[in-house]
Amino acid sequence: MPQLADQALVENALKQPLADFKVGVDNVIFSVDTARNRLLVLLVKRRDEPFLNYWSLPGTLVRKGESLENAAYRILEEKIRVHNLYLEQLYTFGGPGRDPRESEQSYGVRYLSVSYFALVRFADADIVNSQSGHVAWHFLEKLPNLAFDHQQILQYGYQRLRNKLEYSPIAFDVLPELFTLNNLYQFYTTILGENFSDYSNFRSRLLKLGFLFDTQEKVSRGAGRPASLYRFDSEAFAPLKDKPLVFI
Amino acid sequence: MPQLADQALVENALKQPLADFKVGVDNVIFSVDTARNRLLVLLVKRRDEPFLNYWSLPGTLVRKGESLENAAYRILEEKIRVHNLYLEQLYTFGGPGRDPRESEQSYGVRYLSVSYFALVRFADADIVNSQSGHVAWHFLEKLPNLAFDHQQILQYGYQRLRNKLEYSPIAFDVLPELFTLNNLYQFYTTILGENFSDYSNFRSRLLKLGFLFDTQEKVSRGAGRPASLYRFDSEAFAPLKDKPLVFI
DNA sequence: CCAAAAGTGTTACTGCTACACCCATGA
DNA sequence: TCATGGGTGTAGCAGTAACACTTTTGG
Numbered sequence: 001m002p003q004l005a006d007q008a009l010v011e012n013a014l015k016q017p018l019a020d021f022k023v024g025v026d027n028v029i030f031s032v033d034t035a036r037n038r039l040l041v042l043l044v045k046r047r048d049e050p051f052l053n054y055w056s057l058p059g060t061l062v063r064k065g066e067s068l069e070n071a072a073y074r075i076l077e078e079k080i081r082v083h084n085l086y087l088e089q090l091y092t093f094g095g096p097g098r099d100p101r102e103s104e105q106s107y108g109v110r111y112l113s114v115s116y117f118a119l120v121r122f123a124d125a126d127i128v129n130s131q132s133g134h135v136a137w138h139f140l141e142k143l144p145n146l147a148f149d150h151q152q153i154l155q156y157g158y159q160r161l162r163n164k165l166e167y168s169p170i171a172f173d174v175l176p177e178l179f180t181l182n183n184l185y186q187f188y189t190t191i192l193g194e195n196f197s198d199y200s201n202f203r204s205r206l207l208k209l210g211f212l213f214d215t216q217e218k219v220s221r222g223a224g225r226p227a228s229l230y231r232f233d234s235e236a237f238a239p240l241k242d243k244p245l246v247f248i
Numbered sequence: 249m250p251q252l253a254d255q256a257l258v259e260n261a262l263k264q265p266l267a268d269f270k271v272g273v274d275n276v277i278f279s280v281d282t283a284r285n286r287l288l289v290l291l292v293k294r295r296d297e298p299f300l301n302y303w304s305l306p307g308t309l310v311r312k313g314e315s316l317e318n319a320a321y322r323i324l325e326e327k328i329r330v331h332n333l334y335l336e337q338l339y340t341f342g343g344p345g346r347d348p349r350e351s352e353q354s355y356g357v358r359y360l361s362v363s364y365f366a367l368v369r370f371a372d373a374d375i376v377n378s379q380s381g382h383v384a385w386h387f388l389e390k391l392p393n394l395a396f397d398h399q400q401i402l403q404y405g406y407q408r409l410r411n412k413l414e415y416s417p418i419a420f421d422v423l424p425e426l427f428t429l430n431n432l433y434q435f436y437t438t439i440l441g442e443n444f445s446d447y448s449n450f451r452s453r454l455l456k457l458g459f460l461f462d463t464q465e466k467v468s469r470g471a472g473r474p475a476s477l478y479r480f481d482s483e484a485f486a487p488l489k490d491k492p493l494v495f496i
Numbered sequence: 497c498c499a500a501a502a503g504t505g506t507t508a509c510t511g512c513t514a515c516a517c518c519c520a521t522g523a
Numbered sequence: 524t525c526a527t528g529g530g531t532g533t534a535g536c537a538g539t540a541a542c543a544c545t546t547t548t549g550g
Contacts, residue, residue, distance in 0.1 A: 016311040016312040016313055016314065017311065017312055018270055018309050018310070018311055018312070019270075019271065019310050019311055019312045019313075019314070020268060020269075020270070021268075021269040021270065021271050021310075021360070022266055022267075022268070022269065023267065023269050023271075023342065023360060061266050062266070062267050062269075062342075063264040063265065063266055063267055064264040064265055064266070064267045064356060064358075065264055065267075066264065066267070067342065068340065068342040068360075089339065089340065091337065092316065092337065092340045092362050094271065094310075094315065094316040094362065108312060110312075112269070112271060112316075112360075114340050114342065180529085181529085181530090182528080182529075197513095198512095198513070198514070198515085199529095200514090200515085200530075200531080200532095201512070201513065201514080203529095203530075203531090204531085204532095205511095205512085218520095220520095220521070220522085220528095221528080222521090222522070222523095222527075222528080223521065223522045223523070223526065223527040223528065224520075224521060224522080224526085224527040224528025224529065225519060225520040225521055225527085225528060225529040225530075226520070226521070226528090226529080227528080227529055227530090228529085228530090428502085429502085429503090430501080430502075445540090446539095446540065446541065446542085447502095448502095448503075448504080448505090448541095448542085449539070449540065449541085451502095451503075451504090452504085452505095453538095453539090468501090468547095468548070468549085469501080470500075470501085470548090470549070471499065471500045471501070471548065471549045471550070472499085472500040472501025472502065472547075472548060472549080473500085473501055473502040473503075473546060473547035473548050474501085474502080474547075474548065475501080475502055475503090476502085476503090
């Protein structure tokens with residue numbers, strides 16, 4: 001994809017003055033509805049032009065004295081109450097013309113979007129109810145048309161989610177304190193698809209890594225043998241940090 | 249590392265007006281001196297305050313109408329003539345206070361840095377000689393103190409370089425058209441360290457992947473059996489794109 | 497013929513895949 | 524006692540690490 005810059009473009013750029021920016025932060029917030037095995041994304045309905053009434057990623061413009069990461073957390077807190085989450089920076093989209101508001105050349109302010117990727121615990125993620133219906137979870141499989149280039153950002157975030165899941169323990173940031181191995185497996189299945197791995201192999205792989213502590217407590221769901229509840233043991237995990245792990 | 253935002257911080261932020269930004273692009277440009285097996289980074293000596301006379305990553309401020317990526321290419325072209333390279337976005341550093349020029353609260357313009365990571369072919373990377381001595385390759389092992397937070401950005405880029413090397417064919421963007429397997433091995437060794445893999449295992453792994461074409465041409469370096477020259481066959485590689493590969 | 501560099505092969509081991517099978521419970 | 528979900532075991536295969544070995548050159 002990268003290409004050498006056109007010499008003409010370079011020279012043209014140098015004749016231009018510096019661009020003035022407003023910086024936005026847009027969040028791709030995922031959650032897994034473990035009861036129904038659905039992967040969800042949080043979207044908000046726009047109440048202003050441009051793209052009035054389109055769904056979009058929750059975002060905000062960065063304020064004086066505020067760090068990018070803090071802005072990302074602020075968006076989250078404005079939309080949902082949540083106690084457990086994983087968050088990291090995704091990518092920065094900043095081509096001129098990505099936001100139609102730039103087109104009025106008069107002011108010439110550009111909008112740059114630093115996107116963040118978050119995964120939140122569904123159980124305690126309550127949508128803040130100030131503007132009912134304007135903030136909602138959407139199934140990833142059937143998304144509406146999104147404002148701006150948010151479809152692209154979302155795709156990028158989904159890719160990152162799947163990668164992270166394979167080599168990072170982010171699932172445990174978001175599962176309940178205690179969970180069965182089947183819960184864990186379903187979680188992975190919902191995100192990666194049905195055939196990502198055989199259940200029994202998944203079990204042994206994860207258990208062999210040695211950071212899942214069996215509490216011996218059992219839970220039953222209808223018929224069938226009761227399952228052990230496990231806890232993620234972050235101390236046992238610590239030495240494995242940075243090491244390349246495979247959860248797939 | 250991520251933490252829930254302090255509620256007080258959120259409320260404070262909302263009282264603030266939007267921040268005005270200038271956006272800078274900083275490049276972490278790596279190259280491998282294959283003759284001496286050294287990993288190099290391109291640095292420029294600052295000619296202005298702040299950090300006058302400190303070495304820093306080559307960077308620029310984004311101009312009107314210019315995309316981030318184009319700005320990244322522009323920096324490259326201003327500092328070195330190069331024909332083969334790999335380039336991708338790295339990370340965006342944007343906390344308030346990362347640039348001392350912000351501290352005069354009067355103007356309140358913030359400087360945000362979108363960093364790019366590049367790997368260039370050493371052989372044809374000629375430093376543009378407008379300001380002799382102010383642009384230079386440095387050994388990664390003995391870096392000077394860098395301006396701003398550039399040390400951090402560089403570390404981040406080095407991490408990315410090592411990761412990319414393990415699962416992407418970026419080495420071939422930067423090696424000569426024709427190379428011996430030993431050239432390739434040395435290239436990897438220079439970046440990943442001596443013990444990343446046994447030479448003969450590295451050979452067979454790479455050859456088994458099937459995208460290295462043996463030209464049958466031989467080249468000798470002093471005593472010893474002459475080595476075959478290979479060529480990266482991008483057509484043969486195409487189907488492997490996106491697939492998870494292991495080059496280690 | 498020897499040393500140096502390139503290239504091939506072998507062996508032991510690890511880890512994964514795809515199952516078959518056993519266990520504990522509710523109805 | 525059967526269906527259901529949880530959990531264990533194993534045989535075959537593939538991939539890897541470590542190292543011994545062969546080949547081709549220069550001196």
